[in-house]
Structure formats: C-alpha cells, structure tokens
Amino acid sequence: MKRSAFVHQGCVYAGDEEFLRMAVPFVDEGLRRDEPVLVTTTPANLDLVRAALGRHARHVDYAETAFFGRRPPQRVAAFLGWRHRHPRAARVRILAEPVWTGRSARQVEAWECMESALNAVLADTGIHMICPYDARTVEPEIVRNAHRTHPHMVAGTDVSDSPGYVEPVSFVRGRETPLRDRPGDAVTLTFTGDLSRMRHAIVMESAMLGLAGEQLMTFAAAVSELLTGADGDALPSVALWARPGEVVCDIHLPATTSLDPFIGLHPPTLDPRPGDGLWLARQICDHLDVRPGGDGTTIRLHTPNVRVAEAGRGV
Amino acid sequence: MSEPLTTAFGVARGDHAWIRYAGEDERRELRAAQVLTAAERGERVVFVHAGARRGRPGDAPVEGGQATVIAPRDAGFAAGRLDARRLMDVLEQQIAHAARLGLRGLRLCVELADVLQETPDVAEHGRARGEGNGPTGGCPLAALPALPRPPAIICHGDRARLPGPRLRALERRHALVLEAEPALTRGPQLCVLPVHGPAGLRLVGELDGSNIGVLARALETAPLDGRDLHLDVRELRHADVAAVRLLVRVAAAMPDGHRLVLHAPGPVVSAVLRHFGWAGRLVLEEGGWG
Structure with a gap:
C-alpha cells in the first residue's frame, strides 16, 4: 500500500460494545503511530469513545457528525480541511459516522453517492477512514449499500474485502435517476x-x-x-x-x-x-x-x- | 462612490423618477438594474405591472425574495385610478415583509401606463386632465402620504409601445425624467483607481474573464504601503473565481512579512474566499479605509 493511499472501510455494528471493539483499537493504533485522529460520530458514540479512551482521549479531535459538513460536498470539504491541518503527517485517521435518520430519499442518495465518491476524491490523501453504520437504526437498504461503497469492511479489528463493492463511477452512474421535467412556468x-x-x-x-x-x-x-x-x-x-x-x-x-x-x-x-x-x-x-x-x-x-x-x- | 441620479442605479429612497425605455430588452435590463441596486443597498423591489403572475389556483403564492411582482389591482389600482389607502397598506405590508428578510427599504417600480387610465384629454390633446399643478403633482404616486422610510419610486413607460401624446403626458407628471439607454450605463465594467492613506488601489465594478487582464496589469504596478498591498473592494460588485484566485496568487507570491489587505469585500468575494479555503491567505479588513 502506498503511504498516501486512501483506505476506506465500512463497519456495520449492532450495539455499543461492538462499536467500541472497532473504534477503540482503530484510535489506539493511530495514537501509537503518532497519526492525527478525528472521531466524528453521534453524541452518544462520542461519549462512548471518550470514556473508553480514558486519559488518551485528549489526544483525539472530536466533532458531532451532524455538524461536520451538513451536506455531502461540505462533508468532503470538512474532511479535506481537517486533513490539511496536519500537513506534516503522512497518514491520518478518521472515524466518520454519517447521519442517516431524518433524511429524504434524495438526501440519502446524495450521501450514499458521496460515500462512493470518497474513494476517488480522497485518493492519495493518506487518510484511513472507517465509516460505522448502526444496524439498530439505519435502514437495511442503506446498510446494504455500505457494502457497495466501501472496498473493505471491518468487524472489531478484522478487515475483509467487500464482495459487493462497486467502483465509484459505476455506483454513481447507476444511481442517476432521470431529472423531473421542468414546469411550464420555468x-x-x-x-x-x-x-x-x-x-x-x-x-x-x-x-x-x-x-x-x-x-x-x-x-x-x-x-x-x-x-x-x-x-x-x-x-x-x-x-x-x-x-x-x-x-x-x-x-x-x-x-x-x-x-x-x-x-x-x-x-x-x-x-x-x-x-x-x-x-x-x-x-x-x-x-x-x-x-x-x-x-x-x-x-x-x-x-x-x-x-x-x-x-x-x-x- | 455614490451613483449619480442620472442613472437607474442612483435613484434612492425618497426620489421619484420617470424612466422611459424602448422594447422588451430594455425593460428587462431596467428591472434587472433595480434588483441589482436593491441587492446592493439592502432593499426590496416591488414591481407593479400588468401580466404579473398570480399563480395557479391552489398554489402557494410566490412571494418573491429581493423582488416581487404585484398585479395593479392588488396594489390599489382599479379602473385606472389609484386607491391610495390600499397602496399604502400594501407598502406597509411590504416594508414589514422586507424587514423580516433583513431588508431595510423599498423600491417601488410601476409600469405607469398599465395602471393609470388614459383620459380623453390625453388621447385627443396629449395632456392629462388635472395636470399642471407643479411638475410632479400629476403622478398620483407623488401624492402618497409620507412613510417613515419613504420608498424610491420609479415609474416606467415603453416609448416603443405608447403613443407619443400618451407618453409625453405621463412623462410631464414627473420632475426627474430619464432615458433608459444612458440611465442603464454605469460606466466601465471595471475601474481601477489609485487611492491614498494607505496607498493602494480601489476596484469598482465587476471583474470577470473579460477584464481580468486589466486587474493583473494594475496589480503588477500597484503602490505598496510599507510592505502591504491594500485593495479597497467595497464597490467591487462581482468577482469571478479566476479573479479572486489571482488576488490570492499575488498574496502567495509576496515576500515573507508582506501582506495583501482586502478592504470591505462584498458577498461574492467573501463567499469565494470562504468556500475555496483561501480566506486565510490574505488579510480581510471589514471596516473603513485608512
């Protein structure tokens, strides 16, 4: 793997302990390697991670995920902005849990396309990103698509290839529905x-x-x-x-x-x-x-x- | 640099002007000029003219944003006469609505021929009945009761469509008469002027691909104030991404300790700097010059 490679992994979890079995080793390893670490997730998960990290918690950057890029392009800009704050670090780690609840079908589609697009847009940024999906609350269809937008999936510390992974251009093109006709008074x-x-x-x-x-x-x-x-x-x-x-x-x-x-x-x-x-x-x-x-x-x-x-x- | 009252952009709150135009293209440009002026001054434009869309039955009314259109009868013009009380109610509602949008005043733009009835005198002799009591006395909009924040009133008429006598009769009701073609001229698209205290350049107008070379040449010879290059951009109404990038590149090429200081950037320049992550590459001064 190139040092600057973008590593993009999904993680489907169904409970707090399962979430922490993935999140804590991911953060710990980053800190051990002196890699800057950002955790952007739900308030509840932020509390879980902070508590689990104990005295190491202060070495990590945190952001409530709903406010870390409210829309997909702003989310990409937020990732890149944080990455650019660490120009001397060859590699950085981001735990990034998107918000899915309360989104319209159009918004869900845009966020799923962004998850796929990250594989192209963040290439060669040296970011290692894990995107957790909470199977307790996230729609099954969205969870299924996580396997299509992430080349690898993580469970605890085990990483496996994602057999359903689709190249980003194909994924995004495949999601393009025809635009609705313009109204007559346009x-x-x-x-x-x-x-x-x-x-x-x-x-x-x-x-x-x-x-x-x-x-x-x-x-x-x-x-x-x-x-x-x-x-x-x-x-x-x-x-x-x-x-x-x-x-x-x-x-x-x-x-x-x-x-x-x-x-x-x-x-x-x-x-x-x-x-x-x-x-x-x-x-x-x-x-x-x-x-x-x-x-x-x-x-x-x-x-x-x-x-x-x-x-x-x-x- | 305030706009002269000889242009559509210079008509300010409390002013009452007549602007004649010729044809649909000029009419659209005049309306665009009023909206641009309103956007720059933080005002709302209320257009009153026939043919305003009233929406389909069941649709939510389109209330507009910086500008809105009201059909003459909704604004108090019925059977060619003005119900001043009705118009005052509408203006007060519009002032309140504008305030909710953060806008501080109104520009009332009326297609006068659409709302005033042609009198027999006008048709036959080119004179409106009842006019002649002072140059603006004839326009019913001039007789509106005073509002705490009086609107700018701009009456329009199409000289390509209206018969000469009718046009002249409407025109005689106004003290300030402008022709659209010069009134739409705002000077060169971009002016680069030297300024002092601190030394620097003032950019006025709009910057895009058509004149970025002018800016590039001006920046090469711009006077420095000590180690800083000062640019007053408060009257720069538009700059495209390439122009803002040029400023940032100039700032990046300056020696250590030298700064490019941008004074009072408007919404477009600020948005480009913010969204492209360039705001930290130069110094932004929100306040006045010097």
Whole structure:
C-alpha cells in the first residue's frame, strides 16, 4: 500500500460494545503511530469513545457528525480541511459516522453517492477512514449499500474485502435517476456571450423566485461561473423556477464530453480547473445533480428560498 | 462612490423618477438594474405591472425574495385610478415583509401606463386632465402620504409601445425624467483607481474573464504601503473565481512579512474566499479605509 493511499472501510455494528471493539483499537493504533485522529460520530458514540479512551482521549479531535459538513460536498470539504491541518503527517485517521435518520430519499442518495465518491476524491490523501453504520437504526437498504461503497469492511479489528463493492463511477452512474421535467412556468435565459448581462438577468429572475441578499448574489455568481468559458456555436441556457421552499435552476451546457461525475468535489487549488464553478455551486446549494445527455450536460441546482432561510435564522 | 441620479442605479429612497425605455430588452435590463441596486443597498423591489403572475389556483403564492411582482389591482389600482389607502397598506405590508428578510427599504417600480387610465384629454390633446399643478403633482404616486422610510419610486413607460401624446403626458407628471439607454450605463465594467492613506488601489465594478487582464496589469504596478498591498473592494460588485484566485496568487507570491489587505469585500468575494479555503491567505479588513 502506498503511504498516501486512501483506505476506506465500512463497519456495520449492532450495539455499543461492538462499536467500541472497532473504534477503540482503530484510535489506539493511530495514537501509537503518532497519526492525527478525528472521531466524528453521534453524541452518544462520542461519549462512548471518550470514556473508553480514558486519559488518551485528549489526544483525539472530536466533532458531532451532524455538524461536520451538513451536506455531502461540505462533508468532503470538512474532511479535506481537517486533513490539511496536519500537513506534516503522512497518514491520518478518521472515524466518520454519517447521519442517516431524518433524511429524504434524495438526501440519502446524495450521501450514499458521496460515500462512493470518497474513494476517488480522497485518493492519495493518506487518510484511513472507517465509516460505522448502526444496524439498530439505519435502514437495511442503506446498510446494504455500505457494502457497495466501501472496498473493505471491518468487524472489531478484522478487515475483509467487500464482495459487493462497486467502483465509484459505476455506483454513481447507476444511481442517476432521470431529472423531473421542468414546469411550464420555468423562466428560460439563453446565454449570448455577455456574461455580465446574463448574470444580471439571473439575479433578477432569482430575486423574483425567492432569493435575496448575499445568497442571491452568491447563487448568481455560481451559476455564472458554470457558464464561464462556454463558447462555440451551441450556446448554454439557464432555466429557473420556484418550488415550495426552494429555487431550482437548470444549466444546460451543450458541450462535448460528459462531465466527470465527481467534478467539483475535488479540492480547489490555486491553479484553475474546470470544476471551479461546480465546487462553488456544490458548496452553496442544497442539492446538485449532473446529468449527461445526448445533447450535452444538464446541471440542476436546488437552493433554499428566503422563507426557508428566514425560518433557519429563527426569526 | 455614490451613483449619480442620472442613472437607474442612483435613484434612492425618497426620489421619484420617470424612466422611459424602448422594447422588451430594455425593460428587462431596467428591472434587472433595480434588483441589482436593491441587492446592493439592502432593499426590496416591488414591481407593479400588468401580466404579473398570480399563480395557479391552489398554489402557494410566490412571494418573491429581493423582488416581487404585484398585479395593479392588488396594489390599489382599479379602473385606472389609484386607491391610495390600499397602496399604502400594501407598502406597509411590504416594508414589514422586507424587514423580516433583513431588508431595510423599498423600491417601488410601476409600469405607469398599465395602471393609470388614459383620459380623453390625453388621447385627443396629449395632456392629462388635472395636470399642471407643479411638475410632479400629476403622478398620483407623488401624492402618497409620507412613510417613515419613504420608498424610491420609479415609474416606467415603453416609448416603443405608447403613443407619443400618451407618453409625453405621463412623462410631464414627473420632475426627474430619464432615458433608459444612458440611465442603464454605469460606466466601465471595471475601474481601477489609485487611492491614498494607505496607498493602494480601489476596484469598482465587476471583474470577470473579460477584464481580468486589466486587474493583473494594475496589480503588477500597484503602490505598496510599507510592505502591504491594500485593495479597497467595497464597490467591487462581482468577482469571478479566476479573479479572486489571482488576488490570492499575488498574496502567495509576496515576500515573507508582506501582506495583501482586502478592504470591505462584498458577498461574492467573501463567499469565494470562504468556500475555496483561501480566506486565510490574505488579510480581510471589514471596516473603513485608512
């Protein structure tokens, strides 16, 4: 194994003791090897791990998992952000238990796709990650998919290959359901090459549909970033519409090759890359779909409207 | 740099302007200008015009965000006349709604020909009955009772669609008359100006692929204040990822102990810095210059 390899293991457990039989040796070994360790799991499991580690507990970083990246792209950014805080460590360890309860079908799909995408996106980061799944509370279908998204499974300290493992591109492509048709009242804007004018039109339509303030300007900037570099005869188009609680935006890029399904999940660098616009869009939107088609690629963004943002502020 | 009152962007709270435009494209640009101005000033735009979508039966009403559209009759315009009390109620509701969204004022944009009835005098002689008592006296919106935070009022009219006499009659009701084409001009897309105290550059406008070369050249010769490069970006309304990356790369290339200080970055620059993990690579000053 390369020193920088990403090791991604799932662990299905059905009780506190079973959880600790996996978690404590994983953390202990990391500490013994002087590897930085992060545990991000449920409050109950954080307490279990802290208590079990005793005096060694203070050498570990902890994060309540619900707040360590609220959405998949932010979760990826959070993993990478923590990794970058330890630039001198060749290897680091993360125990990362996703939150599954209370998620919609669309959210579950996005989180499962992220679990699979991590195998590509975190390659060569030197991260050893174990993702625990609590069989007492997690839906059986989600547990089954853990075997498809993790190349290895762990029970206690025993590691085995995951026979159901599916390569990330196949897994993600296999989960791509057709996008629902746009409603008849969607507003369509065709890009004619003047990016500034297009951005102003996106601001106006999004403002009418329910966005305001910083969110409005940042959303328009992200959509405009996705159009940056578009040229040639076939022009991209943008369609916007309101749904309860959110504004939805289709960006149709009549280009060429289909996009890498993980584009915009790779960490940004100081060198320009094609995924910059998607990175920004993934960070600020609630949900994002990329769908290749015969006549190009459609990127669909969902962002909460001001009423949802207002409720979120507790006003 | 405040916007002059000769542009659509310069009409501020308490002002009342008439802007004539020609055709659908200019109308859309004018409306976009009002929304952009509202976003920059923290205001909400209320458009009143015919053809406003009222939603399908059973749908939740679309209340809009930074902007909303109200059908004339819902805003108090019925049979070509204004029910001022009704409009005041609507404005007060909108001010309260705007406050809940964190917005501090209104821009009321009315398609005047959609809401005011054409009088026989206008049709025949190009003069509105009852006008002539002062230059703004004729526009019923000028006679609204005072609100604690008066809205900016912008009346619009399409000179490509309205007969000349009708257009002139509507126009004569206003003291401040603007033509859309110059009123939509905000100057160059990007201005780079030298500033002093501390020495540095002020960036005004929008930065994207069309003008990033201007920024790159300006940064090469920008004056340093001691060991720091100061950029005042409070009036930089947009910067794309490539432009923000250029700033970060310049900061990264500065010798140890030298700093790039960004003064008052707006929401887009701040979001790019935050989401790309670059905020720590330069110094952000939220406050004033100097």
